[in-house]
Amino acid sequence: MIQGSWRIVRLGLKSLMLHKLRSSLTTAGILFGVASVIAMLAVGEGAKIEALERFRDMGVTNLIARSKKPAESLSNSQQSAWMPIGYGLQFEEADLIAASLPDATVIRIREIKKNMQRGENFRSSIVVGTEADFLEVANMRVREGRWLSNVDNERLANVCVLGATLSRLLFPLENPMGQTILVGDDDRYRVVGVLAEQGRTAGAGSTPYDECMFIPINTSNRRFGVILTNRSGGSFSRERVELHEVKVKMPDSTTVPAGAKILRDLVERQHKDKNDVLVTVPLELLKQEEESKRMFNIVLAVIASISLLVGGIGIMNVMLATVTERTREIGIRRALGAKRKHIIQQFLVESGVLSALGGVVGVALGIVLPFLITIWFDQKTIILPHHVGLAFGISAAVGVVFGIYPAWRAANMDPVDALRHE
Template structure:
């Protein structure tokens, strides 16, 4: 007749009780035996938490830069089409007016795979409301900007086509600005002053988590301190760096005049010294399908290069592809971290095996006595196997607590995002129990194989 699990437990309960008593009677030795497992489990949990946090950061960054987006930014204009500095004595310096609204229009009109385009102009201002002044980033964008970057409006509404076409002085404000100026009231419909312009608030942006590490490489910035206005409002009412200024016209007197009268755009055309000619700070382009990102980026590069007289005064970046490459690197990094932490668990298991082997020889008389009064080989194996498994499981439980605390400390002290997942806890605990069983079996088998007569002689 097949025995039930409860019957099996009753059969070996006494052996398990003896194992527990042995552990409790040698608390210090049992604790030191479990140290390897404790630190191994803590290392596995904390390392996997770092890896999970890194993966989550990448996913958040992809949301921040938007799906299938390409970002075009201006760079140093002193590089020619061959990547060589154009300020040499043998060449005339070609003229490029920099990143311009016309470039954005050309992209959406020319390239079929492009879904949406938003030019962006950013300026630093002080917002003023009832005598309070607060530094803000004033950003001019198109209505598509919010959808492209997954920005949620939690109060009010988006820009309308009329706002964009007419350059209406309306704005959508970030969470910090709302809390600063409209903490006790509804901001929608009220006015806020930037420079000499009064802007009507038509919406507020929902606060979202922002990873500062993303800002440097991807050009991402938090929307919490932004006042966002239509691009035409920015160019009409605040600043248009692409407009022809009197000092530029003075510098253009003479040879430069042919450029505006239909001359060759590659002819020499000086710029106002020390002034940027980039009308836009960047252009964000959204592509229909992810598979089209690389090809579209290449077409955009060639299109703008032709429009800018073969001057590389811009840079085309595909953040999603860079982030996915970073994610792949993180996955490899996680495997390495997990392997290193796993090795510490194996070392802990070897420590258990060594201590239990030594314990067998220390307790040889006990083993002989139990065998003499009727204990079978299975009873001896269960006793020592239970002892090693209980030590390992106890070390695993303490290691889980240490691992969670360590992950939290890493987050607080090193400002590294960590996420402790239920899966990592289960894996670490399961491995610790398995290590106790595997590395405890050899000492248990060694104890059971002792000759009772020889054991009693010791």
């Protein structure tokens, strides 16, 4: 049985070798179809995982209210640089949010850009003023030493915890623990801890937490005040900001929608007209992302189907030509005792072999392509085994499905006419 099947495949290959160029071109149609399906799925999967990670970094049970400079204030600031522009979340609001969401953990964050110096090492980065619960809410870990405590806050301690990257930059050779850092012109902070590397993009605005310095929020208030002066590239502006961000960690993801509604209502009451606070709900973004990924996948599937359909039409075209060319052979085989099913089998095997060959090479190419995409375009790609199996399976099925009609035509030729065919 197996020997017989192998013989059929071998004879099929032999017939395909009669027209090497034509067979290879037909195979190429399927090949590129399969390769592009695998590559597209790998890119899609990579992008999906990347997006998921990004939102997970923000915390799927978190709600984030972030102060932002209102757009119209930009021009105002240039007219009266000395008049501070007030915007954003206030301390009272944070208390109100905490009171309205008793089950949630609410933390306040201030972000102030400062120059930091340690010996000859100099860096300009964000000083994040925050609280003891920050570590849990932001889902971060301490690598060495300890995190900021409530006592630090109460005592307005001049202590800091460094992000992993910042720690490396300020202390390239020595152990930072217990050392002091000069912040701004005359504030000194003692390092009590270093955070583990995050490798995430989420952080204080556009600065990853890995590059930030963390101090107690009360210390931040006392040292820097609420009026912040920005000097950059010769321009000068003053703003009055109490809180840059409030993070709310809900107990679990089922309570996120209700919490989001309460938070939005509270924020809207104060900031609707000024439009200076933005509420972000990572879970909603995640769902939106998943929704758009679903659409993306549907589009992908349609493109993939079309490319394989085109490949299939190529196969059908070639098989119809083959059947016509080999009419006489069909007549001979029928005269020698072949039944209709034998003829169907013969041509189905040929079209199946044609597309399976394309499938095999296509799978190989489809596995290589995502690596190249990752190298050249810095786009994360993930090849899932079932995607490879799916692409190959579809290619083989395409060969058989599109081979059916030509094979059926071959089998239903009248043997007498077929034998007379020149």
